[in-house]
Amino acid sequence: MRMAVLLKAVPPAEENPYDVGSMRMVRDQLEVNPFDLVALEGAVQLKERHGGEVVVLSMGPQGAEGALREAMARGADRAVLISDEALSGSDLRNTAMALESALRRLGPFDLILSGERSSDGNMGVLGAYLAARLGLPLLPQAVSLPEVEGGHVVAPCDAGEVLVLKAPLPAVVVASREMAKPRLPSLKDKMRAKKSPIERLDCASLGFSPLPNLRLVGVDPMPQKPRERRILKGMDSFDEFFEALRGVMGS
Amino acid sequence: MLPYFKEEHEEVRRLAAEVAREFEPLAPEVDRREDYEQTRRNLLRLGELDLLGIRVPEEHGGSGMDTTSYLLVLEELSKVCGSTATSYDAHNLAIDAISIGGSEEQKGRFLPRLAREAIGAFALTEPQAGTDAASIRTRAVKRGSSYVITGEKHYITNGGIADLFVVFAKTNPEKGARGISAFVVERETPGLRIGKIEEKMGIRGSSTAQIFLEEVEVPEGNLLRREGMGFPIAMKALDVGRLAVGGISVGTSKKALEIAVSYARERVQFGKPIASFQAIQHYLAEMATRTLAAEIMTYNAAWLHDQGRPITREAAMVKVFASETALYVTDRAIQILGGAGYMSEYPIERGYRDSRIGTIAEGTSEILRLIVAREIVGALRGGDEA
Numbered sequence: 001m002r003m004a005v006l007l008k009a010v011p012p013a014e015e016n017p018y019d020v021g022s023m024r025m026v027r028d029q030l031e032v033n034p035f036d037l038v039a040l041e042g043a044v045q046l047k048e049r050h051g052g053e054v055v056v057l058s059m060g061p062q063g064a065e066g067a068l069r070e071a072m073a074r075g076a077d078r079a080v081l082i083s084d085e086a087l088s089g090s091d092l093r094n095t096a097m098a099l100e101s102a103l104r105r106l107g108p109f110d111l112i113l114s115g116e117r118s119s120d121g122n123m124g125v126l127g128a129y130l131a132a133r134l135g136l137p138l139l140p141q142a143v144s145l146p147e148v149e150g151g152h153v154v155a156p157c158d159a160g161e162v163l164v165l166k167a168p169l170p171a172v173v174v175a176s177r178e179m180a181k182p183r184l185p186s187l188k189d190k191m192r193a194k195k196s197p198i199e200r201l202d203c204a205s206l207g208f209s210p211l212p213n214l215r216l217v218g219v220d221p222m223p224q225k226p227r228e229r230r231i232l233k234g235m236d237s238f239d240e241f242f243e244a245l246r247g248v249m250g251s
Numbered sequence: 252m253l254p255y256f257k258e259e260h261e262e263v264r265r266l267a268a269e270v271a272r273e274f275e276p277l278a279p280e281v282d283r284r285e286d287y288e289q290t291r292r293n294l295l296r297l298g299e300l301d302l303l304g305i306r307v308p309e310e311h312g313g314s315g316m317d318t319t320s321y322l323l324v325l326e327e328l329s330k331v332c333g334s335t336a337t338s339y340d341a342h343n344l345a346i347d348a349i350s351i352g353g354s355e356e357q358k359g360r361f362l363p364r365l366a367r368e369a370i371g372a373f374a375l376t377e378p379q380a381g382t383d384a385a386s387i388r389t390r391a392v393k394r395g396s397s398y399v400i401t402g403e404k405h406y407i408t409n410g411g412i413a414d415l416f417v418v419f420a421k422t423n424p425e426k427g428a429r430g431i432s433a434f435v436v437e438r439e440t441p442g443l444r445i446g447k448i449e450e451k452m453g454i455r456g457s458s459t460a461q462i463f464l465e466e467v468e469v470p471e472g473n474l475l476r477r478e479g480m481g482f483p484i485a486m487k488a489l490d491v492g493r494l495a496v497g498g499i500s501v502g503t504s505k506k507a508l509e510i511a512v513s514y515a516r517e518r519v520q521f522g523k524p525i526a527s528f529q530a531i532q533h534y535l536a537e538m539a540t541r542t543l544a545a546e547i548m549t550y551n552a553a554w555l556h557d558q559g560r561p562i563t564r565e566a567a568m569v570k571v572f573a574s575e576t577a578l579y580v581t582d583r584a585i586q587i588l589g590g591a592g593y594m595s596e597y598p599i600e601r602g603y604r605d606s607r608i609g610t611i612a613e614g615t616s617e618i619l620r621l622i623v624a625r626e627i628v629g630a631l632r633g634g635d636e637a
Contacts, residue, residue: 029261184269187301187314190262 001052001148003043004103006114006126007071008033009064013119030060032067035115037074037182039175042145043113044075044183050148053077055106059087059098065198073185073193080106084202091214096129101206103134110169111153116141116176127174137167141176255319255550263305263320267327270300278332281456282601287448290456291412293335294342294370297324303339304366307346312363317557318491319550322498329502331598333605334456336502338370340495341408341457345371347488348417352433352475361415361435372413373492374404374436374462375485381406382618384419385428385482389464391420398422398434398474400467403446408612410460411448414438418464419485422478431481435473442467453604490562492613493570497549500573503606504542507577507584507599511535514588514597531587538580545573564626567619574609575616581606 009030032040043054056071058064059082068079082098090098103112112134117124131138139146139155143162146155154166158176185193203209232241256264274293281289297303305321307313314320321343329336346365349358365371380387389402400420407416416436423430436443446461475484512535515526525531552565581603585592592599610616 184266184300186299187263187266187305187316189301190266191259191314194259194262 001046001050001110002108003046003052003054003111003113004106004109005036005040005043005054005056005071005076006099006112006130007036007040007056007058007067008115008118008121009058009060009067010118010120029066030063032070033115033118033120034182035117035119035175035177037115038177038179039113039115039173040071040074040076041180041182042142042173042175043111045145045180046111046148047075047077052110055080055109057099057102057106058082059090059095059102061088068198069193069196070185070190072196073189074183075185078199079196080199080201082201082206084204086203086210089213090210092123092126092129094210094213096126096133098203098206098208098210099126099130100133101208102201103130105201105206108170111146111148112136112170112172114172114174116174127172131172134172137171139165139167139171139173142173143176143178145180146173253547253550255554256323259316260319260323263302263316264323264327266300267302267324268330270296270302271327271331274328274335275331278334278456279595279598279601281332281334282605283455283595285448285450285455287412287456287458290332290334290338290458291370293332294338294412295368297339298367301366303342304346304362306343307350307362307366308358311358311366313366317553318494319553319557321491322494322501322549322553325495325498326502326505329499329605330506332456333499333503333602334454336499337454337457337605337608338409338412340492340499341373342371342413343495344373344488344492345409345413345415345417347491348373348433348475348484349435351487352480352484353435354476357435357472357475365415369414370409370412372407372409372416373485373488374407374410374416374418376406377403378405382615384485385431387419387421387431389418389420390424391422391432391434393422393471394468396471397468398432398471400434400436400442400464400469402464404462404464405446405460406449406612407460407462408457410462411445411458416443416462417475418462419481420464426479428482429479431485432478433475433481433484434469435475436464436467436469440467440469451608453601453607455604486563489613490566491556493566493619494549494552494556494562496609496613497545497552497566497569497573500577500606500609501542501546501549503577503602504538504545504573504580507581507602508535508538508542510597510599511538511584511587514591518588525587534583534587538583541576542580545569545576549573564623567614567622567626570614571610571616571619571623574606577606577609578603 010033012031047054054076055078056076057080072079114127141158142155143158146153151169153171156162156164301314304313305316309315325336349361377387391398391400418434418436421430422432442465444463446463449459515531516524518525548569552562552569556562584599
């Protein structure tokens with residue numbers, strides 16, 4: 001079974017705020033979007049079960065290589081980076097189009113997996129967008145490892161309630177963060193991956209020219225809910241307390 | 252970032268920090284319940300990730316990394332669990348003794364296991380022989396093609412959880428230090444018995460045991476190097492062990508500093524964060540300065556060792572300074588957190604208790620200062636670089 005995992009290299013989530021002398025960890029390196037690690041783990045587990053190949057595909061700057069090597073250390077067989085000055089600052093459409101051309105070129109794939117969103121972009125629509133562009137069925141928010149059998153893929157998907165969805169291969173699976181627990185690579189895997197080749201693609205090799213990107217014309221701060229303070233007294237106020245809590249949690 | 256760190260070192264640090272995150276939630280209970288078995292599981296987890304035998308050469312099943320890498324792992328472990336860090340240090344002392352003194356055949360026999368699934372212990376100390384290690388009384392007598400070892404060891408880290416012991420015993424009691432030999436002894440060897448497991452102030456999740464050796468027969472093929480070479484093997488292993496205490500102390504100090512800074516920023520008294528008070532700022536500045544100094548010293552010595560240079564003087568300096576720094580920094584951190592620092596809700600009181608051993612084990616601060624002084628005076632007399 002051939003699988004492609006879409007992977008984004010993102011700035012590290014937690015920057016140690018205490019830059020005391022040398023104490024800061026080196027953080028100029030990009031790392032794998034943690035949500036994509038789940039998709040990768042799922043793909044590697046499927047490979048362990050059914051055999052096949054896992055190709056990680058990323059679009060990003062040169063600095064994304066480290067993230068792709070991390071993916072190799074965690075079990076990917078091939079890593080491909082689409083990197084081109086013309087793609088810098090790509091919006092969703094250009095990103096999807098570039099990935100689509102690369103997938104068509106590297107394919108065919110039986111499964112394409114992506115994480116539920118990126119930790120820096122947070123839009124969470126790329127997998128669906130790509131499925132639509134590729135004309136493939138989409139299993140959104142898979143909450144556990146998909147079953148692959150008889151040319152079909154089946155996965156329980158979180159759509160408010162858990163729907164078990166079945167689609168013919170090839171298909172796109174978007175991994176919810178619960179789908180699999182990413183493994184830690186061993187030190188030897190990491191060192192081996194440091195020497196692994198990263199394949200390169202650019203606009204010319206893909207025969208692709210980006211369209212004009214969306215333009216950012218402003219940032220509105222998220223509306224803040226007004227803060228409220230209430231003091232509840234006595235044993236009888238529990239219901240009121242839980243009611244208030246339910247209101248805050250929005251359910 | 253220090254100039255000693257290359258990209259591969261950062262990879263090691265990242266991996267160690269990630270696995271440390273697995274150990275972190277378990278650490279308070281490991282300490283409270285003296286959970287040696289969990290510590291053993293932590294070490295075996297390091298084995299799965301190729302970190303247990305990080306300095307064991309690749310041909311012997313290890314990762315073939317350098318001393319700097321080893322200290323980075325210790326540093327990250329000690330940020331979350333001093334017990335695991337200490338056990339890992341003791342395990343590596345056993346590895347070092349075998350790497351230093353073992354033949355290729357012995358390395359091939361023992362190191363692959365210690366790199367993955369076997370825990371090591373370094374059994375030198377005895378009730379009558381702590382700092383004065385040359386005065387050990389455990390005897391090893393040649394009988395045919397075996398040695399028969401009899402004696403008692405105590406305060407042996409990993410004693411209760413180890414699979415392999417490097418045991419130091421006298422083959423020639425008349426010769427003092429030159430009569431000491433080193434043997435690898437399997438846990439299951441008849442006559443080897445684990446005695447009392449000590450209850451301790453800190454690093455409570457690391458097993459510190461009494462070991463009885465009653466007519467323990469080991470094949471002569473388990474003697475490291477040759478008779479009489481035990482003491483130099485021990486001293487050379489302990490040089491790296493002292494750097495290891497440096498790595499542990501740096502990790503403990505950084506963690507305590509991080510918590511203290513974070514707390515001081517958030518804790519409001521008299522309408523202001525306490526970090527805005529000069530008294531607290533002075534504490535933090537001193538803590539950060541000493542921590543950085545300890546870090547630089549530690550990794551400088553590791554770098555020297557990685558260059559194949561002698562480190563006896565530097566290792567002694569590192570151990571004295573870094574261990575005393577960890578005590579200072581954790582003590583000040585408790586002061587900054589006040590009552591909260593004294594409670595076990597924050598890991599600082601544990602860090603304080605854990606770091607107390609640093610100025611005692613693997614060479615007390617007192618004897619190490621003597622070593623430093625002797626090295627300096629010796630160097631002057633010989634017209635050396637110092």
